[in-house]
Amino acid sequence: MxxxxxxxxxxxxxxxxxxxxxxxxxxxxxxxxxxxxxxxxxxxxxxxxxxxxxxxxxxxxxxxxxxxxxxxxxxxxxxxxxxxxxxxxxxxxxxxxxxxxxxxxxxxxxxxxxxxxxxxxxxxxxxxxxxxxxxxxxxxxxxxxxxxxxxxxxxxxxxxxxxxxxxxxxxxxxxxxxxxxxxxxxxxxxxxxxxxxxxxxxxxxxxxxxxxxxxxxxxxxxxxxxxxxxxxxxxxxxxxxxxxxxxxxxxxxxxxxxxxxxxxxxxxxxxxxxxxTIIGTSKEHNIYLDKLLASLKIHKFASTPGPDDEIVICNNERMCFIYPLHPEVQPKLIDLLVQEPNIEVIAWKEEEWVNVRRGGSPTKLSFKKEGPFVDIYQTNWSIEGDFSILDLQQQPDGTIYYDDYPDAMARLYGALFAQEIPVVAVSATPSYEFVSECSPQHLGGGSHGSLxxxxxxxxxxxxxxxxxxxxxxxxxxxxxxxxxxxxxxxxxxx
Ligand SMILES: [Zn+2]
Structure with missing residues (x-):
C-alpha cells in the first residue's frame, strides 16, 4: 500500500x-x-x-x-x-x-x-x-x-x-x-x-x-x-x-x-x-467598524461583555463575526452594516433560513437546506429573493453554480450554524479589510478571510x-x- x-x-x-x-x-x-x-x-x-x-x-x-x-x-x-x-x-x-x-x-x-x-x-x-x-x-x-x-x-x-x-x-x-x-x-x-x-x-x-x-x-x-x-x-x-x-x-x-x-x-x-487579496494602500480600504457601528455599544476587546454591551466584534481580517447580545440589537446592526458599500456580504440566521444582503443595496436573498434547487455539489436548497446578491447562476438544466462566491450557500451556512447564538457574518469587497479594536491591519499588504x-x-x-x-x-x-x-x-x- x-x-x-x-x-x-x-x-x-x-x-x-x-x-x-x-x-x-x-x-x-x-x-x-x-x-x-x-x-x-x-x-x-x-x-x-x-x-x-x-x-x-x-x-x-x-x-x-x-x-x-x-x-x-x-x-x-x-x-x-x-x-x-x-x-x-x-x-x-x-x-x-x-x-x-x-x-x-x-x-x-x-x-x-x-x-x-x-x-x-x-x-x-x-x-x-x-x-x-x-x-x-x-x-x-x-x-x-x-x-x-x-x-x-x-x-x-x-x-x-x-x-x-x-x-x-x-x-x-x-x-x-x-x-x-x-x-x-x-x-x-x-x-x-x-x-x-x-x-x-x-x-x-x-x-x-x-x-x-x-x-x-x-x-x-x-x-x-x-x-x-x-x-x-x-x-x-x-x-x-x-x-x-x-x-x-x-x-x-x-x-x-x-x-x-x-x-x-x-x-x-x-x-x-x-x-x-492585496489591500489598497490608502486608509479608505479600511472598513472602520467602530465608526460604522458607533451608535451601538461595542464590547471592549479584552474585557468580559457586561449587561450594557450590545455587540461583540470578532475580526477575521476580511470577514467578521458580529454578535448581537440582545434580540432588539440585530435589526439595528444590519441596518448600519447595509450602509457600507464595501461590505459585499451581510448574512444572518432566521430559524433554519440564512438571509443575505449587500452593502448599499435594498434587496435580500434567503436560502435554507432542502428544497427544489440543486447546486453543482448536489446539495438541495430552497432559495427566495435576489439571486445576484451571491452571484448565483443557473445552468440550462436549472443546476445552480457559483462564480464570485464559490459554494456560497453551504459555506455561509457552515459559518453561521457553527454556533447556536445569533451572529451576523460580514465579508469585505476585494482590496478592503475590516478594522476594529486590536485587529491586525494590512494596508498595501495581503489579507484574507472573505467569501x-x-x-x-x-x-x-x-x-x-x-x-x-x-x-x-x-x-x-x-x-x-x-x-x-x-x-x-x-x-x-x-
Ligand atoms: Zn494569513
Missing part, C-alpha cells in the same frame, strides 16, 4: 503557482504537476482563515458540523473571545496565555465537536497509522506531552499541564516532538526567531526524519506556513515566496534516490487553505496515484477521497 502525504501550503494561489512555474522557479511543483493531476479551482472553507479550515480538512465537514467557526470567535459559555492567533502562532503573540491555550489545547480538546471524527481518529480505529506535522488541528487517539520552552513559559506564564491528543506521530514544532529514532539536529529553524519550529524548514526536517525512521504512518498531514506570513507583508514578491516553498518541497523529494521514487512510494497531495473567490480558490495537486480527485473539487471533500479511494481499498497487510 502506498503511503499518503497531504501537504497544506498556507496561502498558495493558482495564479501565483502558474507564474512561478512559467518563470522556472518551481521545479518541484512543476514535476508533481507533470506527473499527476492539477486542479486550479479547488474551493476552500469560509471564513478563509486557517484554524477552521484545518478542522474541515481533517474532519471532512464544514464548521456547522465541526463547530469551530473561525480563527477568532466569541464563546458565550465562557463569555470570552477565542483566538487561535494564527497558523504558526507567532511567538510574540503568545503573550496572551489565553490564546496559547486556545490553540494548543482548546481547539482540539474542547472546541472541535466530538460528534465528528478526524481522519486520524478514523484511520487509527481501523488499524492504519496516522501522522500530523505542525497542523494546529490534530485531534487523535494518542496523548502527547507538550514541552513549553523555558523562555516562553517564563515570559508568558503559559503552562499546559494537560496532555494534547493527536495521531501516533504528532509534531508541533519543538513544543510536541514525535517519538522517532533519531533526534533532529538543532538548527536555526527551531529557535525563538523561527517560532519554535513552526515553519516550513522544520516541518520538512521532521517529515524526512519520520520517513527515514522506518515509522512513516500510512497517512501524514504536513503544514507549511511560511508563505502566508511573507505574503501578508510583501504580496508583490508572491512568486519568490512560493519558490521558497518549492525549495523545501524539493528537499523532501531529494531525500529519495530520485524524485520519481518519492512518488512511487507516496501519493503526494498539495492543497492550500486559502488565497490572499469572495479571490480568497477562496486554491490549487490542488496530486502525484503518485492513477486515480483522479473528482471535480468540482472542494477542500472539505478531500478527507473522504483520501480514506475511501486511496487508503481503505488496500487492505492492511496481515
Amino acid at each position: 502506498k503511503k499518503v502525504l497531504l501537504f497544506l501550503v498556507d496561502s498558495m494561489m493558482p495564479k501565483i503557482l502558474d507564474q512561478c512555474i512559467t518563470q522556472g522557479k518551481a521545479p518541484a511543483f512543476q514535476f508533481l504537476i507533470e506527473k499527476g493531476q492539477y486542479i486550479n479551482d479547488c474551493v476552500t472553507v469560509f471564513p478563509t482563515m486557517t484554524a477552521s479550515i484545518d478542522c474541515s480538512l481533517i474532519t471532512g465537514v464544514y464548521p456547522d458540523e465541526h463547530k469551530v467557526p473561525g480563527l477568532v470567535w466569541y464563546d458565550p459559555s465562557t463569555k470570552k473571545i477565542i483566538n487561535y492567533i494564527n497558523g504558526a502562532f507567532p511567538v510574540y503573540s503568545l503573550g496572551l496565555d489565553h490564546c496559547g491555550k486556545n490553540v494548543l489545547f482548546d481547539l482540539n480538546e474542547r472546541h472541535m465537536s466530538k460528534d465528528v471524527k478526524t481522519i486520524h481518529e478514523e484511520l487509527e480505529e481501523r488499524g492504519y497509522t496516522s501522522g500530523s506535522i505542525n497542523v494546529i488541528a490534530h485531534r487523535g487517539h494518542k496523548k502527547h506531552e507538550t514541552k513549553i520552552p523555558f523562555l516562553l513559559d517564563a515570559a508568558t506564564r503559559f503552562r499546559l499541564k494537560e496532555k494534547v491528543s493527536g495521531p501516533t506521530i504528532l509534531s508541533m514544532g519543538t513544543l510536541i516532538k514525535p517519538e522517532i529514532f533519531r533526534p533532529i539536529n538543532w538548527n536555526w529553524s527551531q529557535s525563538i526567531v523561527s517560532s519554535y519550529g513552526l515553519n516550513d524548514a522544520y516541518a520538512i526536517d521532521v517529515l524526512i526524519e519520520v520517513i527515514k525512521s522506518g515509522q512513516q504512518p500510512d497517512f501524514t498531514l504536513i503544514y507549511l506556513p511560511d508563505n502566508d506570513h511573507k505574503l501578508h507583508r510583501s504580496p508583490s514578491k508572491a512568486v519568490d515566496h512560493l519558490s521558497q516553498v518549492d525549495k523545501e518541497v524539493a528537499r523532501f523529494l531529494d531525500s529519495y534516490d530520485s524524485w520519481d521514487e518519492a512518488i512511487e512510494k507516496n501519493v503526494c497531495i498539495f492543497v492550500s487553505d486559502h488565497g490572499q 469572495h473567490k479571490i480568497d477562496s480558490i486554491v490549487p490542488l495537486i496530486m502525484a503518485g496515484s492513477d486515480l483522479q480527485v473528482p471535480k468540482p473539487a472542494r477542500l472539505v471533500d478531500l478527507k473522504a477521497f483520501i480514506m475511501e479511494k486511496l487508503l481503505l481499498p488496500d487492505p492492511l497487510p496481515v
